[in-house]
Amino acid sequence: MTAMEPDFIDLDGVEKVFEVRRRVGLLRRERRRVRAVDGLTFRVARGEMVGYIGPNGAGKSTTVKMLTGILTPSGGRLRVAGIDPARERTRLARRIGVVFGQRTTLWWDLPLRDSYRLMHRMYRIPDARFRENLDRCVELLDLGALLEVPVRQLSLGQRMRGDIAAALLHDPDVLYLDEPTIGLDVVSKAKVRGFLRDLNAEQGTTVLLTTHDLTDIEQLCKRVMVIDHGRLVYDGTLSGLREAGAATRTLVVDLEREVPPIEVAGARVVRVEGTRQWLAFPASASAAPLVAEVAGAYPLVDLSVREPDIEAVIARMYAERRPVR
Amino acid sequence: MRLYWTVLASGFRRHATYRVATAAGVFTNTVFGFVLTFTYVALWDERPRLGGYDMAEALAYVWIGQSLLAACSLMGGGFEEELIQRIKTGDIAVDLYRPADLQLWWFSANLGRAAFQLLGRGVVPMAVGALAFDLALPEHPLTWLAFLVSVLLGVTVSFAVWYLVALSVFWLLDGAGAVQVAWLSGVFFSGMLLPLTVFPGALGEVARALPWASMLQVPADVFLEKRTGWELWEAYAFQAGWALVLLAAGRAVQAVATRRVVVQGG
Numbered sequence: 337m338t339a340m341e342p343d344f345i346d347l348d349g350v351e352k353v354f355e356v357r358r359r360v361g362l363l364r365r366e367r368r369r370v371r372a373v374d375g376l377t378f379r380v381a382r383g384e385m386v387g388y389i390g391p392n393g394a395g396k397s398t399t400v401k402m403l404t405g406i407l408t409p410s411g412g413r414l415r416v417a418g419i420d421p422a423r424e425r426t427r428l429a430r431r432i433g434v435v436f437g438q439r440t441t442l443w444w445d446l447p448l449r450d451s452y453r454l455m456h457r458m459y460r461i462p463d464a465r466f467r468e469n470l471d472r473c474v475e476l477l478d479l480g481a482l483l484e485v486p487v488r489q490l491s492l493g494q495r496m497r498g499d500i501a502a503a504l505l506h507d508p509d510v511l512y513l514d515e516p517t518i519g520l521d522v523v524s525k526a527k528v529r530g531f532l533r534d535l536n537a538e539q540g541t542t543v544l545l546t547t548h549d550l551t552d553i554e555q556l557c558k559r560v561m562v563i564d565h566g567r568l569v570y571d572g573t574l575s576g577l578r579e580a581g582a583a584t585r586t587l588v589v590d591l592e593r594e595v596p597p598i599e600v601a602g603a604r605v606v607r608v609e610g611t612r613q614w615l616a617f618p619a620s621a622s623a624a625p626l627v628a629e630v631a632g633a634y635p636l637v638d639l640s641v642r643e644p645d646i647e648a649v650i651a652r653m654y655a656e657r658r659p660v661r
Numbered sequence: 662m663r664l665y666w667t668v669l670a671s672g673f674r675r676h677a678t679y680r681v682a683t684a685a686g687v688f689t690n691t692v693f694g695f696v697l698t699f700t701y702v703a704l705w706d707e708r709p710r711l712g713g714y715d716m717a718e719a720l721a722y723v724w725i726g727q728s729l730l731a732a733c734s735l736m737g738g739g740f741e742e743e744l745i746q747r748i749k750t751g752d753i754a755v756d757l758y759r760p761a762d763l764q765l766w767w768f769s770a771n772l773g774r775a776a777f778q779l780l781g782r783g784v785v786p787m788a789v790g791a792l793a794f795d796l797a798l799p800e801h802p803l804t805w806l807a808f809l810v811s812v813l814l815g816v817t818v819s820f821a822v823w824y825l826v827a828l829s830v831f832w833l834l835d836g837a838g839a840v841q842v843a844w845l846s847g848v849f850f851s852g853m854l855l856p857l858t859v860f861p862g863a864l865g866e867v868a869r870a871l872p873w874a875s876m877l878q879v880p881a882d883v884f885l886e887k888r889t890g891w892e893l894w895e896a897y898a899f900q901a902g903w904a905l906v907l908l909a910a911g912r913a914v915q916a917v918a919t920r921r922v923v924v925q926g927g
Contacts, residue, residue, distance in 0.1 A: 401754065404758040405758065406754055406757045406758055406919075408920060425757070425758070426760045426761075427760075429758055429759055429760035430760050432758070434755075434758055436754075436755065439751075439752050439754070439755055440755075441755050443671065443675070445675045445678055445679075446671060446674065446675055450671055450674070453667060454664075454667055454668065454671060457663050457664035457666075457667045458664050458759060458760060458761050459760060460664075486678070
């Protein structure tokens with residue numbers, strides 16, 4: 337299925353320009369055009385799970401709003417499952433699911449079950465299918481005890497799980513997740529991630545995941561897209577992002593006694609503290625020959641390898657404002 | 662269509678969960694009813710047959726007003742508060758990506774709310790009023806049915822007006838001013854303070870022709886059997902006409918709002 341539809345989500349030079357009016361002086365107003373999304377081009381194949389990251393105000397939410405048809409692009413071409421979202425919002429709506437971490441699609445003063453009943457009618461889900469999907473979600477998301485509880489009485493983690501179930505009852509082909517783990521505790525996060533991973537693997541649901549929590553991406557997505565100032569600055573694997581960001585891994589060695597900084601090919605000492613030394617080497621290189629060389633030439637007691645901090649890579653990328661590709 | 666029935670039923674149930682609020686509303690409506698009754702008694706004692714009503718009819722008018730106050734959102738407090746809030750916070754985005762029509766959705770939800778308010782906050786004050794005072798009640802049993810149809814049309818016009826008020830927030834960003842204008846107009850032009858038939862000359866004619874008349878004056882006249890036979894159909898046509906015009910306006914504004922205006926927040 338994946339190979340069949342490589343351009344399930346297809347953006348070609350998509351732009352969104354907002355006009356912002358700003359007050360200058362007492363009566364005068366200045367009109368300014370803001371490019372929230374500026375020539376965005378990418379494709380997502382059916383069944384892919386893609387992380388979509390970028391700093392606040394980069395254009396992530398605007399992109400998702402255009403993909404759901406709430407906003408009309410100012411330029412370019414955009415298709416989801418062959419549908420132009422802005423033109424056929426309602427038709428597309430039956431095929432997508434959306435989860436906003438910061439908003440709820442559930443009805444505040446009704447029990448969870450009533451919200452699901454509304455979804456049932458709204459998406460015209462066949463009765464048998466609805467029951468099956470609801471049962472599965474209730475089991476996997478641990479909602480059994482919550483179905484009769486009004487949404488306003490749910491904790492954030494419970495509500496989030498309820499929201500995810502609500503987005504999936506109609507078997508959407510595409511799921512947009514906007515910060516699905518925001519504000520959740522470690523256990524709830526793990527639960528949500530596990531569920532999403534299984535969903536993608538078993539149902540083949542295409543997932544676009546927007547988040548500031550890079551652990552979400554590390555645990556769920558093979559592919560990551562980075563957007564900044566409305567432009568795509570990176571599109572590839574997470575490990576590729578480390579390399580592209582000129583990231584380094586660190587070999588930490590503990591020696592028997594204090595020695596001058598270690599001299600080996602392919603690595604350099606970045607820090608020395610008593611008998612412990614830190615050696616930086618390219619993230620793309622293997623640690624094995626380096627370890628062998630150090631062990632051969634120095635009185636090695638213990639060692640460990642530290643992965644580059646992906647947050648640091650991205651933070652640097654945002655700061656430098658340059659495409660790393 | 663089943664979806665909108667479910668929405669209607671949910672609207673009913675949602676309001677049914679707030680029992681204390683309903684009880685408080687019933688109490689307020691009843692107290693209001695007594696205050697207005699004594700004012701009207703004083704007024705109609707001084708000027709019998711004012712506005713074409715005798716005392717019993719005038720007092721029935723007071724209690725009909727109290728019964729419809731919540732159902733027809735004469736002073737606001739209906740679905741519009743929630744809709745305005747959703748537009749302000751950007752939660753409206755959630756409503757927009759659903760495969761449902763925004764106007765029909767809120768219309769159904771409001772109808773469910775109104776049905777509950779009519780039962781929950783309408784029946785008791787009316788009964789109290791009828792027990793405490795001598796009210797003019799319908800002679801023909803069918804008048805009750807005719808009255809309910811008129812109330813349904815009144816609720817529809819009320820929805821259409823408040824929907825426009827709520828959508829204005831897409832541009833105004835804050836609904837407080839528009840809401841205030843709307844509920845002041847509602848109280849005055851629906852006939853909540855005094856029956857519109859009391860107003861003299863051009864003011865009275867204008868007031869009776871405005872949409873707000875559909876929300877109280879017209880249903881009350883149907884109840885009091887002032888509008889029967891052909892005139893009943895005229896009354897319905899007046900209400901339905903405003904409903905259609907205002908609902909169409911709401912649709913047009915909705916189309917512009919969702920196409921041109923930015924959804925607030927993240």
